[in-house]
Amino acid sequence: MQRQLTLDLGTPPPATFDNFFATGNHELVTRLRELEGALAAGPLADRTFYVWGEPGSGRSHLLHALVHESHGAARFLSPQSALNAFGFDPRVTLYAVDDCDRLSAAQQIALFNLFNEVRATPAAALVAAGNAAPIALDVRDDLRTRLGWGLVFHLQPLTDESKAAVLRHAAHERGLVLADDVPDYLLRRYRRDMPSLMALLDELDRFSLETKRAVNTNLIRDVLQTRSLPFPDDPYASPNDLSGDLLTPGSGFIPSDNDPTRFK
Structure with a gap:
């Protein structure tokens, strides 16, 4: 006991914007922190974001912070999420999608459709993250194009x-x-x-x-x-x-893919 x-x-502690060190990434952190309020004030021109960075750059931390600090309805999505979780819900205002490069073929199609629904809904926003710039992302061509439509930020190490x-x-x-x-x-x-x-x-x-x-x-x-x-x-x-950046399998120190404390 x-x-x-x-x-x-x-x-x-949980991931928040306050415990994310924004060195070199102040514009992105400010935009994400203010995104929900900007949506409520509307109309907002920039409502889709794609964030990419090397392992350990903090992209998962930012997505968890976005959802954690939301006052309304926010949804976190990842390769571990059920396929139906990628469906558009008019009650959800913020979608945070992690590890786009690891989504299954079916999840990529669902994200493509979700992206289009969000673009057509002035009160909704989507923030996605992956391990490479859109042009180099290993996903469907149509999804890669969509992710490059909005604001793209490279997290500085x-x-x-x-x-x-x-x-x-x-x-x-x-x-x-x-x-x-x-x-x-x-x-x-x-x-x-x-x-x-x-x-x-x-x-x-x-x-x-x-x-x-x-x-x-x-x-x-x-x-x-x-x-x-x-x-x-x-x-x-x-x-x-x-x-190095590699974690040793079986060491006991490998963090779960979407643990907000791991600065992925």
Whole structure:
């Protein structure tokens, strides 16, 4: 029972616009934050958005924030959504569609139809996200064309300084105190992509609560050893193990595709 209580205390906070670091992406964040209000004020010329970026750029975070902070009816869609969820509903004002590049053939057709319905409905908006620019997106030609019709934003990657700031902010939201050298240590000695770093932060949070230890470099080393992750000083670890964008299958740190805390 005590262990379950400890794990509950370490639950990561939801994705919001406030805990998204907008470095280089201020225009997009501002437009998404104000989208619902602009729709209500109407008519709004720009009601369809396509957001793309590299793994860890935060596109899923922004979509979850859009839905989470909506005051009306909003719907989040992804490859895991049922096909009928892609149907147009006049009660829904905001549609957020993640991982367009991974949609099934049937889902792509449904999204194409949904896009057309939204374009024909002044009170509705659609924000889609994928891993490449529309012209390079691996989807149906007609859907690729539609996604390129509206506003297209390329999420700019975070600098190392911004990544360190994100880690400190995320730790603060969890009530977690990091030693001053922890963010820099993680960036130098562990994978540098945000999904891996945020997953490790979640694990450090849980381990710290369970063991009642401060989060410092010694704790990090113990967590990496305990969880059988590539150890930073392991001479046999490959470069991708330590600093690449790839997550190791079976490591226990692979985030779910649409977990809002993973900065995908």
